[in-house]
Amino acid sequence: MRQSPPQRVVVLAEGAWGGPDAKTGIGFVRYGHDSAVAILDSSQAGGNARELLGPRFDIPIVASLEETDRFRPTVLLIGVANAGGYLPDGWMPAIRGALRRGMEVWNGLHLFFGAIPELVELEHRHGGRIVDLRRPPAELHVASGRRHLPGRHVVLTVGTDCAIGKMTVALELRHAAREAGLRAAFVPTGQTGMVIDGWGVTVDRVPSDFVAGVMEDLVAQAEETADWIFVEGQGSLDHPAYSGVTLSILHGSQPHGLILCDEPTRTERKGWEGYPIDHDLARVARLHEQVAGLVAPARTVGIALDTRELDDPGARRAIAEAEWRTGLVADDVLRHGPARLFAALRERLAAPGTAAGAAVGGDRRERGDA
Amino acid sequence: MRQSPPQRVVVLAEGAWGGPDAKTGIGFVRYGHDSAVAILDSSQAGGNARELLGPRFDIPIVASLEETDRFRPTVLLIGVANAGGYLPDGWMPAIRGALRRGMEVWNGLHLFFGAIPELVELEHRHGGRIVDLRRPPAELHVASGRRHLPGRHVVLTVGTDCAIGKMTVALELRHAAREAGLRAAFVPTGQTGMVIDGWGVTVDRVPSDFVAGVMEDLVAQAEETADWIFVEGQGSLDHPAYSGVTLSILHGSQPHGLILCDEPTRTERKGWEGYPIDHDLARVARLHEQVAGLVAPARTVGIALDTRELDDPGARRAIAEAEWRTGLVADDVLRHGPARLFAALRERLAAPGTAAGAAVGGDRRERGDA
Structure with a gap:
């Protein structure tokens, strides 16, 4: 369980913000321990998350990763959970751009970015980090039938x-x-x-x-x-x-x-x-x-x-x-x-x-x- | 579902034949579509499967892969399903020997032989085949709720x-x-x-x-x-x-x-x-x-x-x-x-x-x- 300082996160939801597939991005904005600093969706550029989520959520919607530089973002979050878990068309430039900036890329798709040589190469060259959220833990074991600690x-x-x-x-x-x-x-x-x-x-x-x-x-x-x-x-x-x-x-x-x-x-x-x-x-x-x-x-x-x-x-x-x-x-x-x-x-x-x-x-x- | 001619299978159960971990080998001998021609367990060499499984199962227990050559085997079956699914000590020589003979190696362990470069190299050089039985199908999809055909x-x-x-x-x-x-x-x-x-x-x-x-x-x-x-x-x-x-x-x-x-x-x-x-x-x-x-x-x-x-x-x-x-x-x-x-x-x-x-x-x- 993390104790680290909050990240500044750009939510990538190109063409999808507010739609049913954007539930990862919306859930993150609403409840995230880390802070969303911008939403990247060129189809709604100029808008604000507050239109969908209420006045507590003052987060600009922008058209490109370059426009988020002023927020000094540390993470690009793939903000969709689409059927099949594949990468939507046209998202690769923003992912490449984030890795070139040394940012972390958080990816919940079934497609693992750590299996794409080009992205791994960018990760290593610029000191960023690919986090494939769906990758299972390396150490797996079957359940033992463990009981809970008292008072829990x-x-x-x-x-x-x-x-x-x-x-x-x-x-x-x-x-x-x-x-x-x-x-x-x-x-x-x-x-x-x-x-x-x-x-x-x-x-x-x-x-x-x-x-x-x-x-x-x-x-x-x-x-x-x-x-x-x-x-x-x-x-x-x-x-x-x-x-x-x-x-x-x-x-x-x-x-x-x-x-x-x-x-x-x-x-x-x-x-x-x-x-x-x-x-x-x-x-x-x-x-x-x-x-x-x-x-x-x-x-x-x-x-x-x-x-x-x-x-x-x-x-x-x-x-x-x-x-x-x-x-x-x-x-x-x-x-x-x-x-x-x-x-x-x-x-x-x-x-x-x-x-x-x-x-x-x-x-x-x-x-x-x- | 297979229609191919039966294979001639050596069951590798070194040090384990008849014990609880040997259930893959025993199940195969008893029910297999393919034929077991020998059981490899040097600790019981000279014995016969019939001692454990009854007179229908006249299959010699031998000490080494070399001794099975007279049966012209086509497959080496890893005949154990041990806790954790790891390769028992001392089994590698028989596996290497089978691949050098161009045999198939059928492996039900959690450890995939196709992930061991040395074995893959032997497989390619000698025209054998590694079959990692636990490897999931490449194409996966979630259930649709399909109904059965009539009369099934x-x-x-x-x-x-x-x-x-x-x-x-x-x-x-x-x-x-x-x-x-x-x-x-x-x-x-x-x-x-x-x-x-x-x-x-x-x-x-x-x-x-x-x-x-x-x-x-x-x-x-x-x-x-x-x-x-x-x-x-x-x-x-x-x-x-x-x-x-x-x-x-x-x-x-x-x-x-x-x-x-x-x-x-x-x-x-x-x-x-x-x-x-x-x-x-x-x-x-x-x-x-x-x-x-x-x-x-x-x-x-x-x-x-x-x-x-x-x-x-x-x-x-x-x-x-x-x-x-x-x-x-x-x-x-x-x-x-x-x-x-x-x-x-x-x-x-x-x-x-x-x-x-x-x-x-x-x-x-x-x-x-x-």
Whole structure:
């Protein structure tokens, strides 16, 4: 986990800023430990990030890398996560330019820049650094079934689909814990989380045998400096493509508490026609507890809704309905903040004498009933 | 799926033949499409495979590669699957010798021989071939949620632990289907299955995002030539290290039927103390159906027991108890053959008008209840 001084980052989002593929760049601007100094998108040059993200985010959009020199940038971030993870056309000049300036280049694509001889040559000649975020750790091992240190509270965000707010909710909950004066950490499991927090592993690229082991290591690292640990989930247990990644994270991180993320207005999985999303949140919550419990007990503590498609009364109705149907606290952390969900976690996981409180560091051998 | 003439294979098991690490070599000798002509283990030179495997397996154990020349071998198989997947000490001379003879070297270790310059050089100079079985396919994609062709019956072996007979049971069931005159295929998902059947992917080495996609491709390939498809499972849904691999196989292959493998005398997971094995087979079977049903409905059709630690009356009692507790057909396929389990599959999956028969190619959208 990094302690270094913040970097000054140019977000490369040429032709893509504000669109769905720009989620790495947008997530970084919104939550990054490091500071974004400029966004590079010639199609929106002259604009400002504040138009999309609100007045707190006064970051100019520029047409070329040269225009960012006045900010003395130290990093170029590849700000897209596109389908397939390939390099968009026309992005190479900015990447070359950054390496010629001795900057770091942070790349979350499936295409590794460290495998492109021309870029490696520029890296070595000018003293920059290529960071291929999706490259798995060199040392891999299978999970051992490690237990948590006493007094730690591990919370995992899970969801009814991909791209449904799991990273955002984990970050907002960490913020709430820190606001409460607690030692709290975020465990990044994808490339966007990694650029935001400066550490972690993109687990979808790790050979499947080792994903649970990677999760054990990440959580162990977080436990060294934090008591509250918010793990970023990936995929969903019922997703035809990604369920295995989801389960490896669930069993490898052995969370005490789960926050279930849902977007009530989403119906079908994008790209997977015929696979509707299960919005029966009580059932989905029970399923997660049961499957987690095969390795270590976990309880679903709250529901995080993404209500972006609803107006304010509609959002309040959706939240009330989720609470009524599950008996759990529900909220939209972007609309109303993370305070209510974090209060629920504190009450359910940290209170002495509660079952989950007792489970921390205690006997974790009990099994979920199938 | 291979149609080539059988290879003549030397099994390299130096110092290991008959021990637990030799499972790749033993599995190959017992079930391989290709023929083993000799076993190389100087510590047992002069012996014969028949001492371990029975009179059908008349294969000499020799002390050196030179002694195998009279068999005109075409392949050297690295016959161990050791923990960590590293090359045992002292094996390099035999590997070099095989490549100098222009033989193929089949390697299921995590260590890729194609990454060792000296071996690559020998391969090119002498016209041999290095086959690193664990190397993932070059083309990877995420699962699409593909449905099966009409009339196909896909059966997956699952289990209460690792190394509990999933590959063996799948192979025995294919044998039973072929004996019945049916078109049947085996889908290898590990390195031993691959050397036995000459195709497949070792899915534990595939980046986790792509395991379900690989499974879709393998099953689609099998459906081109077979009506009955027996998929080799890996790990178990409740294993702290491998559950994600297991779930990717379950959701990626979308089986119609499951055969649940168990060893009733095994108590704890080896290497994972504090993680007992759940022998409540009715519960484990329901759990698998429920989790599979998140993507496509599957039914548990039978129980395959490994009763090696029991005498004959004890084995019969264990089988009867499993049948009584689950209401399913149970048997030990090595002790009694696969006929009863295959008959159960035929009755439950292939009979017209049954629910599972109807599910084949029909509406697969129904979901398991959590």
